[in-house]
Amino acid sequence: MPSCGIERAAMRAQRAWLHTRPSRRGTQVPEVNLAQALNGALDTALGSDDRVILLGEDIGRTGGVFRITEGLQEKHGSNRVFDTPVAESGIVGAALGMAIAGLRPVAEIQFMGFSYPAYDQIINHVARIRNRTNHRFTAPMVIRMPYGGGIGAAEHHSESTEAIYAHVPGIKVVVPSTPNDARGLLLAAVEDPDPVVFLEPIRLYRAVKEDIPDIYYTVDIGPVRVERPGDDITLVSWGAMMRETRAAANALEDVDISVEVIDVRTLSPLDRSGILASVEKTGRAVVIHEAPLTAGFGGEIAATIQEGALYSLQAPVRRVTGWDTIFPLKRSEGHYLPTVDRIVSAAYETLEV
Amino acid sequence: MPSCGIERAAMRAQRAWLHTRPSRRGTQVPEVNLAQALNGALDTALGSDDRVILLGEDIGRTGGVFRITEGLQEKHGSNRVFDTPVAESGIVGAALGMAIAGLRPVAEIQFMGFSYPAYDQIINHVARIRNRTNHRFTAPMVIRMPYGGGIGAAEHHSESTEAIYAHVPGIKVVVPSTPNDARGLLLAAVEDPDPVVFLEPIRLYRAVKEDIPDIYYTVDIGPVRVERPGDDITLVSWGAMMRETRAAANALEDVDISVEVIDVRTLSPLDRSGILASVEKTGRAVVIHEAPLTAGFGGEIAATIQEGALYSLQAPVRRVTGWDTIFPLKRSEGHYLPTVDRIVSAAYETLEV
Amino acid sequence: MSSRKSGLGRGLDALIPTGGPTSVPVTRQTDTDERRVMFSLINPDGSVRDRLPITLDEMKALYADMVEARAYDSKSIAMQRQGRLATYAPFRGQEAAQVGAAAGLENDDWVSGTYRDAALNWRAGFPWELLILGRTGDERGGEVPEGINVLPPSITVGGHMIHAVGLAWAEKLSGSNRIALTSFGDGATSEGDFHEAMNFAAVYQTPTVFFCQNNGFAISYPTSEQTRSESIAVKADAYGMPGIRVDGNDVVAVLVAVREAAVLARSGSGPSLIEAVTYRMGPHTTADDPARYREADEGEEWEEKDPLSRVQKLLERHGTWTEQWQAGLEEQASQRIERAVEWAESVPEPTFEEMLNRMYAEPTAPLLEQLDEGGQADE
Amino acid sequence: MSSRKSGLGRGLDALIPTGGPTSVPVTRQTDTDERRVMFSLINPDGSVRDRLPITLDEMKALYADMVEARAYDSKSIAMQRQGRLATYAPFRGQEAAQVGAAAGLENDDWVSGTYRDAALNWRAGFPWELLILGRTGDERGGEVPEGINVLPPSITVGGHMIHAVGLAWAEKLSGSNRIALTSFGDGATSEGDFHEAMNFAAVYQTPTVFFCQNNGFAISYPTSEQTRSESIAVKADAYGMPGIRVDGNDVVAVLVAVREAAVLARSGSGPSLIEAVTYRMGPHTTADDPARYREADEGEEWEEKDPLSRVQKLLERHGTWTEQWQAGLEEQASQRIERAVEWAESVPEPTFEEMLNRMYAEPTAPLLEQLDEGGQADE
Ligand SMILES: Cc1ncc(C[n+]2csc(CCOP(=O)(O)OP(=O)(O)O)c2C)c(N)n1
Ligand SMILES: Cc1ncc(C[n+]2csc(CCOP(=O)(O)OP(=O)(O)O)c2C)c(N)n1
Ligand SMILES: [Mg+2]
């Protein structure tokens, strides 16, 4: 049974215990992919905080279309993990009510393209309850959604509209690209006293693997992660495009260009100084995302860089992005998604000047 | 009775006639404010094209909360101007169906803050019907919405989330700041074969007046308008903030700074070359909008400028915007809205380097 | 600050026995008539249809609350005209619905209502002081005191109902006895969010009371056009939920309906829908001109059904109401409201820093930068 | 390309008279039973409950269409396994609902259905060729021929119903005789958009037929949990709209219900809701594993109610069905589908330019720049 409000302290204590449980400390779970890391994080959250509940379409019996909640209803009970009717606004709105009452709901939206019916709840309600009650009522909740293309999916299943969420004051927007970050950021999101939109890169779910610590840990929401330090140029990206960005960095390193790779990880609040520090050093930057160019989040980053580091800039900040089109169906996906080649070319152009 | 499809040609002819009707050509209606210009444009659209219908909450009997549709139901009939139930997704979705069937619906959303329940219809349906049918079915429709703050309104009544619409491929986003543009752009939007989100600056409705031609005319969707030519610095803004921008330009001219003022007018498709041409000349730019900073449309413009005109830039492009907060209630409005002072200061900082 | 709940609703004394059977629908009938025929107890002339299941003191307290609510409404309109309040949405005519609904709840039940629900919110514990502060255009008006589980009035139409589902669901999961009531208008029933909220509540059997004040209009759009269903109450069928139609200008009928729905909810029988049929006697807001969309005589008809005057007549018949008592009630109400206004108007101007600090538990990095930048600009 | 409408549904001959009265609900009764009790004409064993209001030739044509639809379904599953199609949503078990619904319409009526409605769309004029092309992941599959008023299948759940309201509304305003049918699932009835669409249709009395295939599941979530209303059909009451529940595996019952709703709509009597009770015999999509959420014997039970076999048995009783005829139908169907596949797979790869040129009537300035940039990158 989830408990409300006053049991917070007890929960904290329990978590603290988990943190330090000696048998677990330091051991690593080998070769965990991003999907498994998320599944493990949700399991840990449910296990360590009675206030955590999960709700979403098909997340119980089947464990979700991507199996991120696999086994959790069985393990934690159908009073903690709820299948819901097909109604995204209802899912988010109900979660908000639960959060106000003291629970820590984690809602799943089946695909980002189906989050739009809930956009009103997110921008007009979830994001505002703290502000409109001057901190009296709050929304400690997480809205998870798989996003991005690359799997030849049907219409609406490849969306990458992070910009429309990053523009909403009152929420945070997080997007991991590694299993380690996935676990740590998701646990941080569940702990966060404010609402977090948590984007999960579909095409990385099973594509990246690494060992991750078998303990309760969090990764701070906010700071960018310098994934690879370098001197000649900064590549800035997040989420699913990190794969192509890493490949581009490898290709550039092969010809002895020293590349700094930044995984933004948190789009809101944006760690401007983290990005500026890098570009002040390298003097050149390329931002990569799969959303369309116009009013994409890359604009914010390029604007930020020129605002804060214009005099370090040796060349314009280039953006390698999706085109100003609807994300296409399978046969045209290759025409749309930014390729390693496009990133490398943009880097060359940036370096040439 | 609205007529469908095949009558297009006839309609075109009728409009062409209107364009050239000699008695009207050249005469000016004096001192028309922006609200009146919009009302007149809708009247003209209804009068010149039988396919045009209007729908929205309270637009019939009362003429809308801002009276933009005043008198139109009476004049054109309740089979052309429809009051609707309180359901924004329904309004936009029904309009889309009508547009597919050959009508030219103009939907009103009572305030931009109530457009979010329709966001799904706009991004997932209105914006895509042409693409998903390879031009076979289209959405020639307009979605009008008053936007912006400054009148001490209730929560959700002061939104300025143009960025979340400008990021949607498949629609156009237009925002006039003068009566002349209001009429011409609205008629252009109604004529446009693609869907147009038409933003109306609430605090300018009755604040700007000018003489406008008493003919059927359109203003092209796309090109920015250089409202005032100048050499030292470019101020870029749109919609409601044009008022403060104009005042700031006046203040700067008073101290002999030559200011170029650009009214973007169309946020999507963005006239990048129009903006770049100006900054290439002045070498300095400030972008002004009332939406929050992060992921606001100012980022797109600043990014565009540094991409296309970095080597002309004498100083970083500064953004004078709303803060990353929810638009506040009346007593705090002054803390939020960008002031003439803030614009002038930003211009000075930009000029000083 | 105003006092909370007056401990109403425990007794079942006959105030004015009519001799007929006590047919208060304490258990819900499956008969669909309830959703179509209006349940009422007090007639406009103050006569009663049935035994009233409340005591005389309770009746008097309900009346006093309605008098106070009306005083607040009039004061707010006056203040708005003087430019002391932002746009205001009057509830004149709906006092019985709002006071009756709140009286059917327990102290710590959740309430999620609208911009027009000041009387409901107040009666459920939201102090006049904060309601007024909110209407001056100040977010701090939404900071309800600890222990009061009333959300600030929702300005968007429709979106707030589902919150009462989530709130009630959470209470159900944590095994508490609390329920949630959401109040909304006839117009709100057209929003998709109404449907999703009703469905979720039914599916999860959350202890939620859906309380619709059908006041005849959504701004200018009459209820008769808003939907073609026979009533709002009948919509409950679509969710397998009990529905009832009550005379919203009859404070006791509303109280009984809400109390009964609350009993159902608290006992694990899930949500219900109540349609309180009433009339918005004033404009939609102080910015609205009803002459554009309704005939004046419509209003006059409803004057006769006024929620206050029928209770006044009832008490008069009973020999309880006197002009002096009335004057006393009005005087007290007015004093309390004046004090609340004074307090609200003495609240210092909100600062720039407060605006930014209210966004998150801790200001984020961008907000810290902006606090810096804006702080300088403010100087 | 496949042929359109076969001119069904004019005759009212008794195919197999049962001797009972012809109680086809041609005029809607106000009796609410229709929304709860299921209307059916053909029993699973091929016997009939009543005179069938269609000719033998029509019956045979409906059967042939169902055979062809099933062949398409099987072919698509096979192709998906071979990687020749993107994820596919099988409709096996729902052939009667889809073929029957389309047969109840006129040639140029509008149809707005879902990803699972291939048989409905095809029967309403959407060529197999384009449906297959679409499923290979090609937007050009949505370019239906001129004169065919079928929207490409909606992938979002719920959002497409209102389009059928707008389409029908436009037809009503322009005085045409056309109506619109929207098809959707049980899951879709939970979306707010369902509610808004139903309400708009009722308020404006648009000639819209709401056709729900209640196939028992929304992915893994059973209809019994999706809503607590007694049926989907009963939801019509909430909008003051006629509602009817039909056996969705009975092609004639569906045809009759849709034709009747179409008559109502065309005659100006507004929208109606039809719930076709059926069963999704396959997985949600080729990516789904139903074993996770339902028992195999549930499926077996429904095998007995198979929409094709009951018509086969009926025709057998009548002496019309022979193995040879069946083999001929299958052969023809398979040939048509193979030809369609061949055509779809011969369509040249879509180009980068097409992708950008499809966005607006004319490419915008940013797209022209991007055509330039991407064109170079493509080289
Ligand atoms: C989502 C949304 N759409 C539109 C509005 C504008 N609006 C404010 S009140 C109102 C009418 C609501 O009518 P009803 O629900 O009957 O409540 P009442 O005002 O009668 O109390 C409308 C359309 C809004 N506030 N929110
Ligand atoms: C708005 C939206 N939410 C979620 C989904 C994911 N989804 C695809 S099909 C489906 C179930 C729909 O069930 P139903 O309406 O019964 O149709 P069926 O698949 O049974 O034909 C869901 C939830 C979606 N496509 N659109
Ligand atoms: Mg109302």
Ligand SMILES: [Mg+2]
């Ligand atoms: Mg289904």
